[in-house]
Amino acid sequence: MNIFDKYLDKIKKILLDLSKNGDLILPDKLDGITTETPPSxxxxDISTNVAMVLSKANNKLPTDLAVTLAEAIKKSDNLIDDISIIKPGFINIKFKPIFWTNFIEEIIKNFETFGINTNEKKNSxxxxxxxxxxxxxxxxxxCRGAILGDVIANVLLFNKHKVTKEYYVNDYGNQIINFTKSVYFRIREIIYKENFPKDNDDLYPGDYLIDFAQNIINLNKKIDFKDFEKISEELTALSIEEALKLIKNNLNILGINHDNFISEKKIVKNHEVEKVIDFLQKNNFVYKGKIKAPAGENNEKWVEREQxxxxxxxxxDDKDRALQKSDGAWTYFASDVAYHKNKLDRKFDYLINILGADHAGYIKRISSSVDALSGKKNKLICKISQLVKLIKNNKPFKMSKRKGDYITVDDLIKEVGKDATRFIMLNRSSDVELDFDFDVVKEKTKDNPLYYVQYCYARIASVYRHLGLELNSKVDVKDYSFEYSKEEIDILKKISEWPKCIEAASTKLEPHRIPVYLYELASEFHSYWNLGKDNPKKRFINDQKEISDDKIALLKVVSNIIKSGLSIVGVDAPEKM
RNA sequence: GCGCUUGUAGCUCAACUGGAUAGAGCGCCUGACUUCGGAUCAGGAGGUUCUGGGUUCGACUCCUAGCAGGCGCACCA
Structure with missing residues (x-):
């Protein structure tokens, strides 16, 4: 039930009628015409720019054209109370109160579908x-990219698309060898009391490897750890298993569950890299050549190699990209191309990659490869999650690779909680840097937008509790003949924007719109609530401990949107706080 | 040097794919608590949307040339 779409369609129909009669000249496309919420x-209630869009084709002033159009619109709809024309040529529509009563009735009868974008084609x-x-x-x-990806998936799922959430496990290459060696040194440390070589920069110094080592020792009593060469393959698998266990546990704490974990190693062992390069070769997308050093940099050490x-x-892309190392091994990029071929073979309509800001430079090359492999454009959509700046005690908190000096997901969630982390990380557009202030995130006041929104839900729950009603049960409104007050209509207007919010979040893959919207809705609600303080007549519950149907319907709708919005964000809507 | 990206109130950020007099929160100032839960609300001050050009009925948004910050620019992954 998107009233903006509904009225846009109506207006377009009217335009077609008018043009048939010769009263109006239409351009080829009616793209630029919109309906939106006018400034308060x-x-x-609804405004349209139609007169301005069509003024040129009709060689008329927008305000003049608007007169004709406004008349036609008003005539077509008996729910319109008043229609006015404002300066540059906007047509503003004001509805009768009954419009809003019908609106809420329809929402209540279709709770499951309210907000879902019905225009959009359903994709995988x-x-x-x-x-x-x-x-x-x-x-x-x-953390931020993890939450961004998860909530993008949630938004798409909410809109009835098919979604697969996937984690690509880079369990192949040099870093894994170094990682396994590091685990091995920790094992020797435990068994043979040898010191871990701290000065070796290639190794992973983190203390967590001691746990990995100990777990591996405990679970594999039969293995003789003396000779690394003999056990390296087995140890690699065990080490990765330990790491994945930890990572999955971290994701779990964040409320994230992937459907698939795809192993890079498997892709390589399956010869998928050779196959994809073969394909590219046949289509003339690869050649032997040299990469030139970038200009303006210190390039003394640059070695040009034929690859x-x-x-x-x-x-x-600005330069061609290497697929093979000089020792004959495939580059990371090569196996990633194979991975993307693997994705394409699974016939999804769209592929979405969530990348950290430091990998932004990678986008062109990987999307180039997807274009080459699929022969199509825009199949792959890459979203960047920008940096998070941590702030503690009003000071930036720098993480460094030095041991113990970085904050893990575990630490973070223990300190501030899953819900606050998710909400705050999403409350900003993903392409601006984000200040994550520990002290604010922990605070339980309106400084923390999560609690502000949740409080709104808890307040409604409290009203229901006072009345002995169940918030989650069906509302019992017998007769929808009531009228809403100005303040209530303000809330209803905000509610009418919910489907637009979801549509934008879904089509633009911008989930931050949801927390922003929820905050605004909560704000409208808190204002409304406080009216009851000065004027007891505006309280939800009257002196006879009863509530009227109009209010019960309104509360129900607000609480439902808050709840479903919060569930997309992946946080709780508590009835008591 | 090149590529990507950001630049909006003192600070942190929104702005409905180009709409109207650019909106919130924090901070500052003034007010509302024997509360349907004050984890709240009402009001005030605060702006040349980085700069210059262009496109158009209309630009924070698009194009262009700059400026400033961030990220990246080999066979790492």
């Missing part, structure tokens, strides 16, 4: 996110 000062999506290297626990830096390159410049 106009005391109006693969969302790849987190994909952190399986060498240790997740830290705060991973197998992918022609990503054909697709807008």
């Amino acid at each position: 000062k106009f005391n109006s 999506y693969l969302v790849e996110f987190v994909s952190a290297n399986p060498t240790g626990p997740l830290h705060v830096g991973h 197998l390159l992918f022609k990503s410049t054909d697709f807008g």
Whole structure:
């Protein structure tokens, strides 16, 4: 029930009628015509720019054209109370109160579908996110992208798309060898009391590896750990298993569950890289060549090497990209291309990758490869999650790789909680840097937007409790003949924007719109609630301990949206706080 | 040097794919608690949307040239 879409359709129909009669000239496309919420000062409900869009084709002033159009619109709809034309040529529609009564009745009868974007074609999506290297626990830096991916998936699911959530496990390559060695040294430390070589920069120094080592020792009594070469393969698998256990546990704490974990190693062992390169070769997208050093940099150490390159410049990249190392091994990029071929073969309509800001430079080359493999554009959508700046005691908190000096997901959630973390991380557009202030996030006041929104829900729950009603049961409204007050209509207007919010969040993959919207709705509600303080007549519950149907319906709708919005964000809607 | 990205109130950020007099919160100032839960509300001050050009009925939004910050720019993953 999107009233903006509904009235846009109505207006377009009217335009067609008018043009048939020769009263109006229409351009080829009616794209630019919109319906939206007018600024509050106009005391109006829906506005349209139609007169301005069509003024040129009709060679008329927008305000003149608006007169004709406004008349036609008003004539077509008996729920319109008043229609006015404002300066540049906006047509503002004001509804009769009964419009809003009908509106709420329809929502209550269709709770399950309210907000779902009905225009959109239903697609299947693969969302790849987190994909952190399986060498240790997740830290705060991973958190934002993890939550972004999860909630993008939730928004798409809410809109009835098909979604698969996937984690690409980089369990192949040099870093894994170094990781396994590090685990091995920790094992020797435990069994043979040898010191861990702290000065070796290639190794992973983190204390968590001691736990990995101990677990591996405990669970594999039969293994003789003396000779690394003999057990390296087995130890690699065990080490990755430990890391993944920890990562999955971290994700779980964040409320995130992936459907698939895809192993890079498996893709390589399956010869998928060779196959995909073969394909690219046949289609003339690869060649042997050299990559030039970037200009303006210190390039003394640059060595030009002849390697197998992918022609990503054909697709807008600034240089071609290496697929094979000089020792013959595939680059990370090569196996990632194979992975994306693997994704494409699974026939999703769209692939979504969530990347950290430091990987933004990677987007062109990987989307180039997807373009080359699929012969299509825009199949792959990459979203960047920008940096999170941590603030503690009003000071930036720098994480460094030095042991013990970074905050893990575990630490974070223990300190501030899952819900606050999710809400705050999402409350901003993903492409701006985010200040994450520990002290604010922990605070339980209106400074913390999560509690502000949850409090709204808890207040409604409290009213229901006072009346001995169940918030989650069906509302019992017999007769929808009531009228709403101005303040109530303000809330209803906000509610009417919910489907628009969901649509934008879904089509633009911008889930931050949801917490922002929920905050605004909660704000309208808190104002309304406080009216009852000055004027007892505006309280929900009257002196006879009763509530009227109009209010019970309104409360129900507000609480439902808050609840379903919070569930998309992935946080609780508590009835008591 | 090149690419991507950000620049909006003192601070942190919104702005419905180009709409109207650019909105919130924090901070500052003034007010409302024997509360249907004050974890709340009402009001005030605060703006050349980084700068210059362009496109148009209309630009925070699009184009272009700059400026400033961030990220990235080999066979790491």
